[in-house]
Amino acid sequence: MDLLFAIVRRMRPFVRLLLSLLVTFLGLLAITFFIGRVIPVDPVLAVVGERAPPEVYEATRKAMGLDKPLIVQFGIYIWQVMHGDLGMSLLTSRPVxxxxxxxxxxxxxxxxxxxxxxxxxxxxxxxxxxxxxxxxxxxxxxxxxxxxxxxxxxxxxxxxxxxxxxxxxxxxxxxxxxxxxxxxxxxxxxxxxxxxxxxxxxxxxxxxxxxxxxxxxxxxxxxxxxxxxxxxxxxxxxxxxxxxxxxxxxxxxxxxxxxxxxxxxxxxxxxxxxxxxxxxxxxxxxxxxxxxxxxxxxxxxxxxxxxxxxxxxxxxxxxxxxxxxxxxxxxxxxxxxxxxxxx
Amino acid sequence: MKKKALFCAASLVAMLSAGTVQAATPADILVIADKIDDLISLDPAELFEFSAYEYNNNVYDKLIALDPNNLGPLKPGVAESWKVADDGVTYTFKIRKGLKFHSGNPITAHDVVYSLRRAVKLKKTPSFILTQFGFTPENADEKIKALDDYTVQFVTNKPYAPSFVYNCLTAPIASVVDSKLLKEHEKDGDFGNGWLKTRSAGSGAYKLRVWKPNEIYVLDRAGDYWRGKAAMKAVFVRHIEESSSQRLLLEKGDVDIARKLTPDDIAAVQKNPDIKVESDLKGRVMYFAMNQKNKILSNPKVVEALKYLADYEGMTKSFLRGQYIVHQAFLPLTYLGELKDNPFSLNVDKAKALLKEAGYPDGFPVKIYVRNAQDRLEIAQSLQNTFARAGIKAELVVGTGKQILTQYRARKHEIYLGAWGPDYPDPHTNADSFAHNPDNRDEAKLTGKLAWRNSWYDPEVNKLTEAAVVEKDAAKRAEMYRELQRKLQQRGPFAIMFQEIIQSAMRKNVSGFVTGGAISQAYYWTVTKK
Missing domain, CATH: 1.10.3720.10 (MetI-like)
Known part of the structure; x- marks a missing residue:
């Protein structure tokens, strides 16, 4: 029992470090994510170009998941990151x-x-x-x-x-x-x-x-x-x-x-x-x-x-x-x- | 400590003395400095950017081609002959025998059919160039067919002008892709799009070695090209953001061609005896548009007055020298139906009189929406000055390209200043954008059409546009486009000001580099170096 306590005590700084890292990253991502969503640039346009017919525009918007509520989009993103998937870059057509x-x-x-x-x-x-x-x-x-x-x-x-x-x-x-x-x-x-x-x-x-x-x-x-x-x-x-x-x-x-x-x-x-x-x-x-x-x-x-x-x-x-x-x-x-x- | 310092000093010296710089590029390699950060996909069914068009022109073949030395008449490409039946809707193409893709697979009618169907079914942005003939993902299999291994036939939904159909087939969307290779890389019914975005599957003079976004793409000469072997073994197109860096590289001989030099740098390299500068017309026109949703701007007298308040000559003679020429019709010069009349020039008295007739003798305040690119800002400031001479107080709304465009597409601008380039080498492309607006309601969302973006609806002009695109006689058709352009000069909400010219600076030993005129497709396989 004492041994267990000792181990837990030893581990405590690491656990604390891990937790603070987790919070730091979550905060960093949240801020970047929401700033990215409020700037007045349309990411769909970046993909389809200004000449795209409306149905192509809509289909791409859906495929990019931009029709979902912001908080859901963020949730999906975090979920993917936790699985080691940083998503696809729109500009280079490759995984980030x-x-x-x-x-x-x-x-x-x-x-x-x-x-x-x-x-x-x-x-x-x-x-x-x-x-x-x-x-x-x-x-x-x-x-x-x-x-x-x-x-x-x-x-x-x-x-x-x-x-x-x-x-x-x-x-x-x-x-x-x-x-x-x-x-x-x-x-x-x-x-x-x-x-x-x-x-x-x-x-x-x-x-x-x-x-x-x-x-x-x-x-x-x-x-x-x-x-x-x-x-x-x-x-x-x-x-x-x-x-x-x-x-x-x-x-x-x-x-x-x-x-x-x-x-x-x-x-x-x-x-x-x-x-x-x-x-x-x-x-x-x-x-x-x-x-x-x-x-x-x-x-x-x-x-x-x-x-x-x-x-x-x-x-x-x-x-x-x-x-x-x-x-x-x-x-x-x-x-x-x-x-x-x-x- | 001492040893370490000695080591560091030694390595510093080694680094400093290492600077041996090669004087010229190898004789069989072409190195181009350009801006290629617009490349986002290399799939011909999807690519729609300037850099991508150039890439495509050297890596893929199309059914019908253009002659790099004489861009007007159509030349055989993968198809050695073609005809349209008397019904006006059935087109038949005979495929050239013995052609091969870079993979070694032979090119057959089945590849052509696959390519066209694929482009229609993928429904990417440029697909409208084909779907405007009535092809849909549902009917493509039935409308586009191979009659045998070397015969392709398709049926359009209306008897269009044959020149319209053929011209569209020279666009990148109609590139012939390697169906066997793409089927191997297909994933979830994407026709290999995910794979082809970053790779090549063509039969052109060059094949892709590598593409690093925002950095470089490298092309290798394909073995036996049916048009004859290209002189350059490899082509390197390097993204160099800064004009001054491009110029340095060119002057040092580390690149053969610099594509994006500012007028200042062009003027400077022209003095260098090792460098020559070649000019070519581009397809882009620069214009400002007046939103007809705005009460003041919808007054025809005001529209006309503003067309007299731009200093066309002054701008091309000063800060736009070498970048634009005065051109006031919506079709770029060299297109079928080009119109050379430039009826407008700066005339403040006439503009004032028109404004008085319109009921605005003292002018009015107005906002000009413009993106933060140097040439456009300069044009906007010039307009601001000349507008002011008739009492019009113009305020500039400056933003990034995408911000301003978002406003424009939502019809929220007052005056928009920008450029428009044709999508394919046929006059209908710009006629459809500038003149045609079948449904002016907000809900229609015809955001691809400039007439709609400016809420301009003119039934007579609509009818004329629709008639021109089905006119069988090419000469008559050209005349219809000239009439259409004159009508737009008189009453359209567009003040078309300039057509772009491009200046490429290159080493003296480079010859045969064609930038493709108004269709903006450079040819690398015609280049030789002495």
Whole structure:
């Protein structure tokens, strides 16, 4: 009996977590669903076109289940989702799940490379800014960050393309590959960088790198701006603490004080910041995807939304929701590793 | 830590130095930058979008074809000959022997019959192009028959103008599909529609390799095409949303043809010695329509006055340069019965006089419904200006295409500004939309007809439209359409302003690319590269 109680007690946080996940998702879906139904766009028209005779219109409307009351439609949708069926996309004539499998890897690949760039440059420059607070390195980082925040990605992307692709020819143009390479790597993960390595085709790998470098630098610049600002303020807080003075007094090298002691303590909040910025790149890179003709999730959801392709929008929302939840859990997990107190 | 940093730096350097960019596309591959986000289905019985029409034109054959170099006269396609019996309703087609689908299955009369019946029975949007001849899902088996393996016969419900019937058979809905293949993939009586939406089952010059929505479709040359082998081994049509990106790709030689460049970008690439720009007429006309449910707009004097309040010349000479030409009749130029008269020009004094006669000497407020596309907004603003010169205060109601269309179809607009493209290469398509309205009640819901959407009912015009579509003599028929268009210019609620032209920019070494004129069906199999 005691054992049973112990197990139940152990399980409680997980059950609570599961329940809260369930409620989160249900709420997310409900809001997206009902917003989708009140926007003044007729999804039937998106399928049959404006020339459709009324009987075709009516038949399609019925086939799409739009003649039923809203709440019933929602119920049916949830029922299907629980059975792993995200429905059919109106715009692509395919199951939403299949579409998502196609577009998510493209976004994932781009966001991952971008985040790596953002972290590699953002964290050290944030640290430098904090260490030299008020002096020129700080101002430099601030200016770079400000540009990152305020220049529209659309413009920056186009200028980047014009210069590095159009004039200098250093990088590939819009798209994930030169167009006629399309379909030449067998799809395993959907991420071309990895798939081409698996296939052992270095020319395609190099081509993919030349195409991803510019958009990922653009996106990386934005996360860099954010990450370096956050790193700076976390570090400033730490550097004023007594244990830092103690460490210095003990005669530790300045580098060790900054990069090991202070940065080590900043890691926990920093991981959350990086995770969130990563997640926002996954769904928030619509403009970059448009400029660089990158067939990703943001572009997919936006196109679906303006055409009232609600199954696709909801499917995309579920994925984005899962990514956010997943990254939150992941950063929780990292906390436990980085911060002994959380174990 | 140090090792990691070193590794990262090394990989960064590797990435940076990897940027080797190919200068030109391979000689036997055609790469096109276009906007193809309108593609939603590849099934010929269902597809009805601009991009889909182009796709269809290169993947499927029809009974009757058009000559890409001279789009007027009809040419043999899958049918090598055809005739109509003296009764005026029985049509017979002789099928060309020895043709094969991409699957290797031979093309027979049974495939043709299956294709036509299938299109009628599936009842998708474009099915009206065939069902207007009296075919229904119930009677299709009886009306459309194979007499033997190479003879097809069908019977229409009325003796229509034969040119009307033949022209409709050049539309994608009449594509010949591989019946054997589709029957293998049929599911719950869907005639393989679910399968064919994303695949191909045709006999055209190309077959589908892959279609990724909003991204790309790739076509491979089919082995032996009866019209002769296409020069391009493969065709890649890539969706590139941004005109400036399309232009960059074209200038770098990463694409051979850019289809959707803005006038600014066209002007810029024209200066590039490696690039040429070709213009072609499209089938779309741009017009504004005055809802006759509105008391003021239903006054014939007001309708006439507004037609004098658009700056037709000014717009095509400034911001619409290279995109539209002035054209004021509902049939696009190059169609049977085309009318070249442009009776209206900006004439504020005349408009003012007409408004005075109508009892609105000081004008009136009015709303113009327009979608948020750049060219349309510019036209709307120009109208706003010229209307104001006669005292008419126009307010723009701007929304997404689908929002505005929903209002228009519900007859809730006042003035609607938009475009209309023909559905099939016969004059009846636009006559039926602009002129014909047999039932003007709200409950009739003839939402496909522009005359109904604007609540315009004119018995004489209705009669003339119905007579033109059964006129056997083609020359006489053409004259009837000209008369019909003149009547609409005089008293129809439509101010037709422009016909669209398309400018395709391509590398100098590309030749033989035909965009298909007013029927809007580009040909890839005619393209060669030097």
């Amino acid at each position: 799940l299949e579409d998502i499998r196609r577009v998510v890897p493209a976004t994932f690949e781009l966001a991952t490379v971008a985040t790596i760039i953002g972290v590699l440059i953002g964290v050290p420059s944030g640290v430098m800014a904090a260490v030299h607070a008020g002096r020129w390195p700080d101002h430099l980082v601030r200016i770079i960050g400000l540009i990152g925040y305020s220049v529209p990605v659309f413009w920056l992307g186009l200028m980047g393309l014009l210069l590095f692709y159009g004039k200098l020819g250093w990088v590939g143009g819009p798209g994930r590959l030169d167009i006629f390479y399309e379909g030449m790597v067998p799809q395993v993960t959907g991420m071309i960088l990895i798939d081409s390595l698996i296939a052992g085709d270095m020319s395609i790998f190099r081509n993919a790198v030349s195409h991803i470098i510019l958009p990922s630098l653009m996106l990386g610049y934005y996360s860099l701006a954010y990450i370096s600002r956050m790193t700076r303020s976390f570090m400033l807080e730490q550097l004023g603490q007594e244990y830092i003075t103690t460490a210095r007094v003990k005669g530790m090298s300045e580098a060790r004080v900054i990069w090991v002691h202070a940065l080590g303590n900043v890691m926990v909040p920093l991981i959350t910041v990086i995770a969130l910025s990563y997640a926002s790149l996954l769904e928030g890179s619509v403009l970059t995807e448009t400029v660089f003709a990158w067939p990703g999730l943001g572009f997919y959801i936006t196109t679906a939304l303006v055409s009232a392709d609600m199954s696709a929008v909801l499917g995309g929302t579920i994925v984005v929701g899962m990514v956010f939840v997943g990254l939150n859990l992941f950063s929780d997990f990292l906390y436990r590793i980085v911060d002994p107190r959380a174990r």
